Amino acid sequence: xxxxxxxxxxxxxxxxxxxxxxxxxxxxxxxxxxxxxxxxxxxxxxxxxxxxxxxxxxxxxxxxxxxxxxxxxxxxxxxxxxxxxxxxxxxxxxxxxxxxxxxxxxxxxxxxxxxxxxxxxxxxxxxxxxxxxxxxxxxxxxxxxxxxxxxxxxxxxxxxxxxxxxxxxxxxxxxxxxxxxxxxxxxxxxxxxxxxxxxxxxxxxxxxxxxxxxxxxxxxxxxxxxxxxxxxxxxxxxxxxxxxxxxxxxxxxxxxxxxxxxxxxxxxxxxxxxxxxxxxxxxxxxxxxxxxxxxxxxxxxxxxxxxxxxxxxxxxxxxxxxxxxxxxxxxxxxxxxxxxxxxxxxxxxxxxxxxxxxxxxxxxxxxxxxxxxxxxxxxxxxxxxxxxxxxxxxxxxxxxxxxxxxxxxxxxxxxxx
Amino acid sequence: xxxxxxxxxxxxxxxxxxxxxxxxxxxxxxxxxxxxxxxxxxxxxxxxxxxxxxxxxxxxxxxxxxxxxxxxxxxxxxxxxxxxxxxxxxxxxxxxxxxxxxxxxxxxxxxxxxxxxxxxxxxxxxxxxxxxxxxxxxxxxxxxxxxxxxxxxxxxxxxxxxxxxxxxxxxxxxxxxxxxxxxxxxxxxxxxxxxxxxxxxxxxxxxxxxxxxxxxxxxxxxxxxxxxxxxxxxxxxxxxxxxxxxxxxxxxxxxxxxxxxxxxxxxxxxxxxxxxxxxxxxxxxxxxxxxxxxxxxxxxxxx
Numbered sequence: 001x002x003x004x005x006x007x008x009x010x011x012x013x014x015x016x017x018x019x020x021x022x023x024x025x026x027x028x029x030x031x032x033x034x035x036x037x038x039x040x041x042x043x044x045x046x047x048x049x050x051x052x053x054x055x056x057x058x059x060x061x062x063x064x065x066x067x068x069x070x071x072x073x074x075x076x077x078x079x080x081x082x083x084x085x086x087x088x089x090x091x092x093x094x095x096x097x098x099x100x101x102x103x104x105x106x107x108x109x110x111x112x113x114x115x116x117x118x119x120x121x122x123x124x125x126x127x128x129x130x131x132x133x134x135x136x137x138x139x140x141x142x143x144x145x146x147x148x149x150x151x152x153x154x155x156x157x158x159x160x161x162x163x164x165x166x167x168x169x170x171x172x173x174x175x176x177x178x179x180x181x182x183x184x185x186x187x188x189x190x191x192x193x194x195x196x197x198x199x200x201x202x203x204x205x206x207x208x209x210x211x212x213x214x215x216x217x218x219x220x221x222x223x224x225x226x227x228x229x230x231x232x233x234x235x236x237x238x239x240x241x242x243x244x245x246x247x248x249x250x251x252x253x254x255x256x257x258x259x260x261x262x263x264x265x266x267x268x269x270x271x272x273x274x275x276x277x278x279x280x281x282x283x284x285x286x287x288x289x290x291x292x293x294x295x296x297x298x299x300x301x302x303x304x305x306x307x308x309x310x311x312x313x314x315x316x317x318x319x320x321x322x323x324x325x326x327x328x329x330x331x332x333x334x335x336x337x338x339x340x341x342x343x344x345x346x347x348x349x350x351x352x353x354x355x356x357x358x359x360x361x362x363x364x365x366x367x368x369x370x371x372x373x374x375x376x377x378x379x380x381x382x383x384x385x386x387x388x389x390x391x392x393x394x395x396x397x398x399x400x401x402x403x404x405x406x407x408x409x410x411x412x413x414x415x416x417x
Numbered sequence: 418x419x420x421x422x423x424x425x426x427x428x429x430x431x432x433x434x435x436x437x438x439x440x441x442x443x444x445x446x447x448x449x450x451x452x453x454x455x456x457x458x459x460x461x462x463x464x465x466x467x468x469x470x471x472x473x474x475x476x477x478x479x480x481x482x483x484x485x486x487x488x489x490x491x492x493x494x495x496x497x498x499x500x501x502x503x504x505x506x507x508x509x510x511x512x513x514x515x516x517x518x519x520x521x522x523x524x525x526x527x528x529x530x531x532x533x534x535x536x537x538x539x540x541x542x543x544x545x546x547x548x549x550x551x552x553x554x555x556x557x558x559x560x561x562x563x564x565x566x567x568x569x570x571x572x573x574x575x576x577x578x579x580x581x582x583x584x585x586x587x588x589x590x591x592x593x594x595x596x597x598x599x600x601x602x603x604x605x606x607x608x609x610x611x612x613x614x615x616x617x618x619x620x621x622x623x624x625x626x627x628x629x630x631x632x633x634x635x636x637x638x639x640x641x642x643x644x645x646x647x648x649x650x651x652x653x654x655x656x657x658x659x660x661x662x663x664x665x666x667x668x669x670x671x672x673x674x675x676x677x678x679x680x681x682x683x684x685x686x687x688x689x690x691x692x693x694x695x696x697x698x699x700x701x702x703x704x705x706x707x708x709x710x711x712x713x714x715x716x717x718x719x720x
Contacts, residue, residue, distance in 0.1 A: 078544040080643055115544075209690055236689040241649040244639040247426040248684040255419060268546050272641050275548075279557060279566050300471060300548035300640075 068106035069357065069364050069371075071096070071350070072128035073137030073162075074148060079115035080268055081141055083294040084342045088140045088162050090335050091343030094327065095350035105354050106364070114139055118147040125151050133157060134368045135375070137349055138176065140342065142166035142183075142213040149176045157368045158375040160352060162345035163290070166212045170398035175372050177379050177398040179345045179352070179388065181314065183216030186289050189404050190217075190262065190312050191224035197406070199285060199310070200260030204234040204253035206246070206273065208265050217264035217289055233258050238269065246273045250282055260285040267295040274305040286310065293340040296412060303412035312404040314388040315344040316416045324387055338413075341388070348386035355384060422563055423685045424678065429569040431677020433635055436576045437654030438661070438669035440627040443583060446664035447596045447620040450520065453527040454507060456651020457534035458625050462500045462632025463642050464542055466492035467549045474550075489552040496629040504625025505618055512621075513614065531648070538644035551637040568637045575634065579627060580670045587666070596620060600664075660700055662713025671711055 073092065075085030089111040096107045110131055112124035121144030128136070129151075136152055138161030139145035145164030152159040153173040161169060163180045170176045181189065194200060203225060208214035218235075225232050233256035236249035250273070253261055261277075261284050263270050270292055277283070288295075288311035295306055317328050317338050327347060331339040356378035362371055384392045389402030407414045437459060444452045469492035477484035511530050515523050556567040587593035595616045598606040607613050635650060636642050654673065661672025676696060683695040703711065 078539055080544060080546065080645065082544050236684075238689065239693070241652070242693055244641070244650070245426075245430050247429070248423065248681055249689060251419070251422055251426070252685065268641055268643075271546075271548060272639060275640060279555060280564060281557070298546055298548055300467070300550065302548070 067364055068100075068108040069353075069362075070110070070132050070134045071107045071137060071353065072110045072112070072131065072133035072135075073139070073346075074112045074114040074121050074124040074128070074144060075140030076116040076144075077111065077113040079117070081116040081266060083267070083297060083340070084163065085111075085113070085116075085140045087294075087340050087343040088137075088346035090331065091339060091346035092137060092162070092350050094330055094334065094343075095347040095354075099350065099354050105357055107350065107353075109350075111137075114144045114148075116141050116144060118144050121145070121148050122151060124148075129155065129157070134364070134366070134371055135353060136160070137162060137346065138169070139164055140346075142169060143211070145169045146212070149173055152176055155368070156372045158372040160349050160375075160379070162349045163342050165290070166216050168212060173398065174396070175376055177394055178400055179349050179386075180290065180341075180400070181402075181404065182399045183213060184220040185399070186312065186404075187217040187220030187222075187264065188224035190264075190287060190289065191221050191228060191230060193312060193404070193406055194260065194262075194287060195225075195228040195230055199287070200230070200258075202231050202233045202256070202258045202260070204236075204256060204258035204261045204284070205232060206236050206238070206249050206253070206261060206263055206265070208239060208243070208269065209237040210239040211265070213266075213291065214264045221262060221264065243269050244272060246276050247280070249273075250277050250280055253284070254280070254282045258284055260287055263288045263292065265289075266291040267293070267298065271295055271298055271301055271305075274309070275302075278305055290314075290341055293342065296409065296414075297337055297340075303409075306409045307411075309409045311407055313341045313407055313414075314402055314404055315341040316405050316407060316414060318413065318415055327387055344387040348384075348388050351386055352379075352384045356382060418562055419685070423681050425563060425565055427678030427681030428573065428674055429565070429638070429677070430681060431657075431674035432569065432572045432576050433631075433638055433650070433673075434654045434657045434676050435670045435673025436572060436579065436631045436634060437628070437650055438658040438673045439576070439579055439583065439666065440624045440631060441651075441655055442658040442661070442663055442666060442669040443627070444620055444624040445658070446587075446666070447600045448512075448617050449600060450512065450523050451527060451655070452621075452624065453524070453651070453655075454530040454534055455624065455628055456647035456649075456654070457531050457538075458500050458503060458507075458628040458647070459632040459635060459651065460538060460642075460644060460647030461503060461534065462496040462629035463549065463636040463646060464538065464547075465496040465499045465629070466552070466633045466636065467547055467642055468492075469495045470550060470552070485554070492552060493630070493633050496633050497626045500625040500629035500632070501622045504621040504628070508618055508621040513617075516614075531651075535644050535648065542644070544644055546641050546643040549636040549640045549642050551640070552633055553637070566638075568634065572634045572638065575630065576670060576673075579630070580666055583623075583666045592616070592619060656697075656700060659710055660703060662710030665710070665712045665714070668710055668712030675711075 075088050076082050077085045092109055096109045100106050110128060112127055114121035114124045121139050125148045136157050136159040138159040139148045140163050142164045145161050146168045149159060149169050153175060159176045161178055165180045165183045167182055170178060205218055207218040222232055234253045236252055286309040288309055290313050292311045293313055296303055328339060356375055360374040360378050362374050379394045380396050392400050392402045394400055405416060407416060441455050470488040473488035473491055507530055511526050515526060551568050553567050553571055557564045587596055595611045598611055599613050599616045603613050657673040657676040658669045660676055661668030679699055680692055680696050683692040687695060
């Protein structure tokens, strides 16, 4: 009996060790070994060097490690929302490499995994704080970012989140800013877009009632739709643990005669909705939000199901401008896929930081709190041109102003509408 | 018409719960322990099927009969083989040492095994969701305005077959009788010359093979596969098993289907927001009236 037990323990140890090895220089001694497999980025080891903080100084030996701004962020590098976290990390890394190569302002990037979980995000945030983070990229997704933004506010570390869009992220915090649209803006912009383009008169909404992101968008969508005279004929919900069967929701939308279904949710449930509607023979117009981004890169997903799905997103990988094309090309070369909006948002975040730091004349030896004040002054006054919009500005509440682009999926790729 | 289509959807969902609940209830009935890792064995089964089908499909000509049959069959067999091995291994390593331990310790161990499998799957196969293809294609049977997908028809049929086979097996075979003897009194069974350990291993092997079948059917009906796929259906199926009377094989099937139907009607006619609350309220009422579940046996304890 003892033999088996010993064998089991040995096995567990091997697992934990293998996991730590994968984690490269990033794993902290404070992590319990049992937690290691959860937090390990499960990507191929070839990506591991990207995360290693020591890379930037190695490339620029003249600068030395102390001359770089320490930029930290958390995101789901594993877990059901991993596509967003890895995309944001990759996008930010490209921007950091580009900026560092110019020789001016230097960044050191450190992304920690939060598995789209608020508690893990706080742990990841504390790891970054111990590492000496001066500027933060917040968290990639809304729920964790609400937790880390509170810490950012408490610790006076400035945060610019690429994609956490809920209002609670920035509410009441003077030093937390967003690169993406706030949820209410997404909801009302979507309703406005559907109305302006005359896409539908009867709309159904399926939303996730235990997710702030989904609820925030749905609330403003419904009130804007009422204002415009768009008729919401069916409104149904789902929640964690109840998110595999959508037949009832779809039947209800179908019976109510909805000719467009609005899906304010992430891509995983959306992929199930699309395939179940297909089985039912229900083919309305589909309208998604930025969480829909990523559906095309799902392994094994039949992209024909997503044909004609529309979504509002600020970034279009097919855009003709040189900046976008250069970014897409670089991203494809390094990571083997077309970047989504999250990658572009994170890329913009790093460039916005570079512009603000330059304008403020900030130096890496400044404390996080001093940098925080300088950044607040810069972000509320500057105008920034990035991949996800021209002449973006920020209000004192941390929300960004930029124009959304309508996109539609055609032949398995996003095309501007 | 809406009523009928909701009913069919409810039975579809319920048949998936039922097929998972059969494995739960069988292991509980014999080994008297709740194997919370059952849902995660289902997930492993789904992954095995996914790898086999996606790996083999390209080796056959598009549209040929061989392409339609061989990868899917291989997927099912691989899933059953791996899950059976996994089930026996889990039993040997995690549960057997605790045979004499209090049942609470075993319960916590089962939860631990469940997390171990989930995190192991995350390390091995990454957490990015994978979309499985259905093992019998996407066909739909249309009856006027109603439509039933082939996967669901298959699930209902398989569910009934498994239920009948298990009932026959536990009632009429030597091994089945040994299982029932173990479930009544392990010590007495041992004195009668029954190898209790082998019998319980066998129970886990069968339960895990059933989990593999459930996994393949589940991912055919709901194709998004990720390391947490098995956890929540597992809990729902456990509820179904309790509903029908845990330990009772026909009860698991009845409980699963009723749970699916109630859930669907609650969603369709009352509110999608509180459907789960309604389902569990019904469960509470039923357990108040019939504490052993719908088909459960009330066993008088001799003191």
